[in-house]
Amino acid sequence: MSRRGWVSARDAAGAWWVLSVYDDGWCAVPAPVRTAEATRRRLRRLIGAMVAVVGLFAAAAAGALLVPAAPWLSYGLLAASVSVLAGFGVGAARRRAAHRPPPAVTSVEHAAAAPGARRTARDQVRRVAVRRAGHEDVVTLTLRRGAPVEYRSPDRTLGRLFQSWPSAPPG
Numbered sequence: 001m002s003r004r005g006w007v008s009a010r011d012a013a014g015a016w017w018v019l020s021v022y023d024d025g026w027c028a029v030p031a032p033v034r035t036a037e038a039t040r041r042r043l044r045r046l047i048g049a050m051v052a053v054v055g056l057f058a059a060a061a062a063g064a065l066l067v068p069a070a071p072w073l074s075y076g077l078l079a080a081s082v083s084v085l086a087g088f089g090v091g092a093a094r095r096r097a098a099h100r101p102p103p104a105v106t107s108v109e110h111a112a113a114a115p116g117a118r119r120t121a122r123d124q125v126r127r128v129a130v131r132r133a134g135h136e137d138v139v140t141l142t143l144r145r146g147a148p149v150e151y152r153s154p155d156r157t158l159g160r161l162f163q164s165w166p167s168a169p170p171g
Contacts, residue, residue, distance in 0.1 A: 011151055
């Protein structure tokens, strides 16, 4: 067994999930949806960091031109500019790593490790249909018991993860 990958997708009810697809099935974990306020907060933080980097860089250049006797001043401002840029990059990498699904070898292990996970075993799937609707990949999974499940995502990874599953598994 192995993990094929993961993708964010929404179901027919409009709820967002992080799907981690394995050879033996997949796990769906509820995904936080960004609100408009969260997006504004991220945009303000990005603009603030950009202003700080550009401002420190411009101050370093101006210091080199206006105070040529003190090169340490422009080097210090340049180092501060690079530090702000590096700090912003490290923060972004940490936030991405925090939202990454836990490492697991099988969907059973993933479901046991992730709170709120819904696992669907491969043998519960009767049929898989992958299609493209506008700018989204749509995967419709017909289960042996229960209603069909549909996931949509603008990320083409969704279709790639389920494409290799047979449209009608034996049995």
